[in-house]
Amino acid sequence: MLLTVDHVTLYRYSAPVRGVVQSHRLTPSSFDGQRVLDWQVTVSDGLRGGGFRDGAGDFVQAWSIQGPVSEIEVAVRGTVETSDLAGILRGHKERVPPQCYLESTAITMADLALAELSDSAEATGGGLEAAHRLASLVADHIAYEPGSTIAATTAAEALALGKGVCQDQAHALLSMARRAGIPARYVSGYLHSSADGSPHEAAHAWAELWVPDLGWVGFDPANRCCPDDRYIRLGSGLDALDAAPIKGIARGHGEESLDVRLAVQQSSQ
Amino acid sequence: MTRYFNEMYEGDQVRLPYQQLDAWMRNMPAELRQMKQAEAEALFRRIGITFAVYGEGGDPDRLIPFDMFPRVFSAFEWAKLDRGVKQRARALNAFLADVYGRGEIVRAGRIPANLVYQNEAYEKEVVGILPPKGVYSHIVGVDLVRTGPDEFFVLEDNCRTPSGVSYMLENREIMMRMFPALFRENRIEPVDTYPDLLRRTLASVAPPKCTGEPVIVILTPGHFNSAYYEHSFLADLMGVELVEGQDLFVEGEFVYMRTTEGPRRVDVIYRRIDDAFIDPLCFRPDSMLGVPGLMDVYRSGGVAICSAPGAGVADDKAVYTFVPEMIRFYLGEEPILNNVPTWQCAKPDDCKYVLENLAELVVKEVHGSGGYGMLVGPKCTKAEIAEFAKRIEAKPHNYIAQPTLALSTTPTFVDQGIAPRHVDLRPYCLVGERVELVPGGLTRVALTEGSLVVNSSQGGGVKDTWVLAG
Numbered sequence: 001m002l003l004t005v006d007h008v009t010l011y012r013y014s015a016p017v018r019g020v021v022q023s024h025r026l027t028p029s030s031f032d033g034q035r036v037l038d039w040q041v042t043v044s045d046g047l048r049g050g051g052f053r054d055g056a057g058d059f060v061q062a063w064s065i066q067g068p069v070s071e072i073e074v075a076v077r078g079t080v081e082t083s084d085l086a087g088i089l090r091g092h093k094e095r096v097p098p099q100c101y102l103e104s105t106a107i108t109m110a111d112l113a114l115a116e117l118s119d120s121a122e123a124t125g126g127g128l129e130a131a132h133r134l135a136s137l138v139a140d141h142i143a144y145e146p147g148s149t150i151a152a153t154t155a156a157e158a159l160a161l162g163k164g165v166c167q168d169q170a171h172a173l174l175s176m177a178r179r180a181g182i183p184a185r186y187v188s189g190y191l192h193s194s195a196d197g198s199p200h201e202a203a204h205a206w207a208e209l210w211v212p213d214l215g216w217v218g219f220d221p222a223n224r225c226c227p228d229d230r231y232i233r234l235g236s237g238l239d240a241l242d243a244a245p246i247k248g249i250a251r252g253h254g255e256e257s258l259d260v261r262l263a264v265q266q267s268s269q
Numbered sequence: 270m271t272r273y274f275n276e277m278y279e280g281d282q283v284r285l286p287y288q289q290l291d292a293w294m295r296n297m298p299a300e301l302r303q304m305k306q307a308e309a310e311a312l313f314r315r316i317g318i319t320f321a322v323y324g325e326g327g328d329p330d331r332l333i334p335f336d337m338f339p340r341v342f343s344a345f346e347w348a349k350l351d352r353g354v355k356q357r358a359r360a361l362n363a364f365l366a367d368v369y370g371r372g373e374i375v376r377a378g379r380i381p382a383n384l385v386y387q388n389e390a391y392e393k394e395v396v397g398i399l400p401p402k403g404v405y406s407h408i409v410g411v412d413l414v415r416t417g418p419d420e421f422f423v424l425e426d427n428c429r430t431p432s433g434v435s436y437m438l439e440n441r442e443i444m445m446r447m448f449p450a451l452f453r454e455n456r457i458e459p460v461d462t463y464p465d466l467l468r469r470t471l472a473s474v475a476p477p478k479c480t481g482e483p484v485i486v487i488l489t490p491g492h493f494n495s496a497y498y499e500h501s502f503l504a505d506l507m508g509v510e511l512v513e514g515q516d517l518f519v520e521g522e523f524v525y526m527r528t529t530e531g532p533r534r535v536d537v538i539y540r541r542i543d544d545a546f547i548d549p550l551c552f553r554p555d556s557m558l559g560v561p562g563l564m565d566v567y568r569s570g571g572v573a574i575c576s577a578p579g580a581g582v583a584d585d586k587a588v589y590t591f592v593p594e595m596i597r598f599y600l601g602e603e604p605i606l607n608n609v610p611t612w613q614c615a616k617p618d619d620c621k622y623v624l625e626n627l628a629e630l631v632v633k634e635v636h637g638s639g640g641y642g643m644l645v646g647p648k649c650t651k652a653e654i655a656e657f658a659k660r661i662e663a664k665p666h667n668y669i670a671q672p673t674l675a676l677s678t679t680p681t682f683v684d685q686g687i688a689p690r691h692v693d694l695r696p697y698c699l700v701g702e703r704v705e706l707v708p709g710g711l712t713r714v715a716l717t718e719g720s721l722v723v724n725s726s727q728g729g730g731v732k733d734t735w736v737l738a739g
Contacts, residue, residue, distance in 0.1 A: 019518070019520075021561045021562035023550050023551070047521045049519065049562065050565050052568050052569045054568070055397040062519070062566070095370075095371075095396050097382065099387055249549060
């Protein structure tokens with residue numbers, strides 16, 4: 001499938017800040033299921049910093065913006081050709097050993113309920129079936145309900161609440177998989193939803209679990225499926241914070257607000 | 270009754286390296302000694318060299334006690350230490366380059382994968398990023414103890430930011446001022462080349478994007494840090510700027526320092542702050558000590574960070590057990606310096622042995638340093654041992670144990686005159702384009718009679734360390 005992305009993030013500061021430094025994981029990498037045909041990231045008044053491919057295979061690009069500045073626009077435009085590999089991340093060049101993704105973070109830490117739910121899947125030892133069972137359990141116990149949680153909601157809180165967004169579902173899956181000794185990581189990306197293409201669902205997140213013999217395999221509890229040709233993979237990390245497409249720090253005291261406009265559309269050619 | 274090796278004597282005979290000091294010691298009247306001791310203390314006070322002691326209360330700017338009786342190595346003894354320490358520094362750096370690269374040593378089954386990749390000091394953020402010249406640990410502090418004329422053991426390696434080298438330099442400075450005659454009568458190798466060697470080492474690892482003379486800075490967490498004195502001391506001696514995180518900023522592909530003449534590009538950062546705090550954008554978001562964006566500049570080759578982020582995985586106390594294996598694997602050599610036999614409480618059999626023999630063992634936390642959270646079995650009461658056993662049982666993977674070593678003694682000035690006290694040694698190996706070791710190091714001495722704990726944070730003192738010219 002040929003997908004075009006038009007993604008604009010607008011940062012506004014209540015008072016001008018002296019400067020901003022950002023680190024982007026906003027450029028998809030090419031692998032068997034995904035080929036980048038054209039991709040451009042621009043930052044208003046931004047000075048391009050160093051860029052490199054990290055050990056996880058993601059392209060990281062640094063930017064700095066000299067102040068005083070009260071508004072920054074990060075615009076991403078590009079076209080990617082995708083194919084359906086049933087979630088298997090094949091041909092992706094990376095070097096970080098899977099074991100590194102057994103580490104819990106504050107937001108993915110398992111509480112008793114997550115531990116019990118994980119144990120009920122009898123997933124210790126891993127394998128594809130076990131991974132599917134864990135992903136289904138997450139979908140069964142945390143209903144997808146936009147607006148029900150905030151960015152800082154932990155996996156444990158989302159499970160207690162019984163609802164959340166894709167971030168919460170992914171976090172819960174990471175927590176349960178790691179509990180069962182399965183390396184698991186957070187993936188941020190885009191999703192083309194054919195029905196209405198509502199903007200908030202287009203910025204998406206899911207999880208990848210390590211399956212012996214297959215390698216990394218994506219699981220999306222929000223849609224009860226494995227990523228297919230509607231998905232564009234941007235980057236990964238231990239949790240949403242670690243995998244964030246844009247990380248930034250402003251020098252100054254202005255309050256930051258955020259506005260996102262995003263469309264992922266199927267291109268005819 | 271354990272017999273301890275006294276480095277000055279062999280039976281009734283004074284060992285060769287100490288022969289000049291024997292006369293010096295005998296000819297020093299008690300009044301002169303007291304006067305000199307007071308003079309030494311005044312000098313240390315004036316210089317301002319103090320060491321804050323965590324967790325003990327009292328004066329945070331307390332002086333670390335200085336003992337005037339030097340500790341001496343012959344040229345022959347030192348030659349072995351020199352080769353052994355450099356060998357270790359090479360192997361540790363090869364290990365770091367490997368585990369952040371292809372991981373051959375893990376694939377070969379010579380070290381367990383989880384010990385490396387699930388180690389909290391392992392940074393996935395620097396996997397595949399080769400630092401300039403492939404060096405990760407530029408200053409390797411190797412803690413050594415001696416148990417006999419030719420028996421040395423490595424207690425631990427310090428690959429991150431080992432402290433204490435300022436004492437090596439100051440102790441010598443003060444001894445030369447107080448006893449100039451001693452330095453005429455003995456041919457003692459100089460240590461004052463260290464700052465220049467350190468500066469050259471740091472300059473040699475400037476990143477590829479640096480074209481001119483590299484600009485070096487020392488990055489300190491600030492004056493609240495217990496080693497702040499050392500940070501400013503080394504900056505002075507090297508003629509480089511001492512900066513805090515707020516003095517640096519990232520713009521475009523580089524890091525700059527604010528100066529009165531405007532921003533100045535920085536090529537090499539000798540950082541004395543931990544990985545977790547160097548860049549809030551990459552590591553701890555709540556850190557105020559670091560420089561936002563620094564890790565991206567580093568990873569794209571715009572600046573060198575010494576030691577390289579992630580270097581800590583090599584000096585972990587559980588990884589320590591495998592250093593002899595690293596030497597064989599990477600260098601194809603046999604270790605010149607031995608490890609202390611170590612039991613890992615993470616292994617059930619080892620843990621059982623440790624719990625049954627706590628009274629004879631030294632137990633340490635895997636990630637601990639400075640002598641905190643440590644148990645010296647033979648010096649503890651039954652209640653203390655029982656208490657510690659509970660901590661081991663609760664978190665076995667957090668502890669390792671070693672036999673109580675018969676640490677050598679050297680003559681030390683004490684209230685009653687001169688008496689043997691236990692010592693260790695930390696030489697500072699520099700690794701850049703070349704591997705260098707200044708002939709000397711920091712000798713720490715346990716001033717309390719019978720004590721085997723030499724850490725300055727536990728009331729240990731320091732001595733000047735001599736290496737005699739061959």
